[in-house]
Amino acid sequence: MTGEMMKLTRVLVVDDNEDAATSFGELLNMAGYQVKTAFNGREALLVAESFRPEACVLDINMPEMDGYQLARQLRxxxxxxxxxxxxxxxxxxxxxxxxxxxxxxxxxFTKPADPQEVMEQLEWCMGKQVG
Incomplete structure (x- = not known):
C-alpha cells in the first residue's frame, strides 16, 4: 500500500427502502466501486456468499432480520x-x-448520510485493517 488509502472494490448496500439502497449504490458505483444491493437480510446473505464484500453498508430498521442480526451473520x-x-x-x-x-x-452514519463522507470513512477503516 502506498501513501494513498486503499481503494475498496466490493461494497454491499442493504436497505429495505429500495430507492435508498439503489441510489446509494449508484453513487458508490459512479465513484469506482463494485456494488451489489439487497433489500432484506436473507437476500444480502445470499449475495455476500459469492460477492464477498470488503464493506457492507446496512440499514438497521428492516423487517424479518434487522441490521444488527445481518451484520453478525455476515461476519x-x-x-x-x-x-x-x-x-x-x-x-x-x-x-x-x-x-x-x-x-x-x-x-x-445517521440518515441522510453524505455519500462522500461514507466512502472516505470506509476507505479509512479498510486501511486500518490492512495496515
Missing part, C-alpha cells in the same frame, strides 16, 4: 477477513450506538 460468513461494517440509519441515539458496536459495526 460469521467470513470470520478470518470480515468486511468493514457501516450502519446508515435514522437511529442516532446512544442505545443504538451501543447495539451497533456490540453487533460489530465499525462506522455509524
Amino acid at each position: 460469521d460468513q467470513n470470520p478470518d477477513h470480515p468486511p468493514v461494517f457501516a450502519t446508515v440509519t435514522a437511529k442516532g441515539d446512544y442505545g443504538h450506538l451501543g447495539q451497533a458496536v456490540e453487533a460489530g459495526f465499525d462506522l455509524h
Whole structure:
C-alpha cells in the first residue's frame, strides 16, 4: 500500500427502502466501486456468499432480520477477513450506538448520510485493517 488509502472494490448496500439502497449504490458505483444491493437480510446473505464484500453498508430498521442480526451473520460468513461494517440509519441515539458496536459495526452514519463522507470513512477503516 502506498501513501494513498486503499481503494475498496466490493461494497454491499442493504436497505429495505429500495430507492435508498439503489441510489446509494449508484453513487458508490459512479465513484469506482463494485456494488451489489439487497433489500432484506436473507437476500444480502445470499449475495455476500459469492460477492464477498470488503464493506457492507446496512440499514438497521428492516423487517424479518434487522441490521444488527445481518451484520453478525455476515461476519460469521467470513470470520478470518470480515468486511468493514457501516450502519446508515435514522437511529442516532446512544442505545443504538451501543447495539451497533456490540453487533460489530465499525462506522455509524445517521440518515441522510453524505455519500462522500461514507466512502472516505470506509476507505479509512479498510486501511486500518490492512495496515
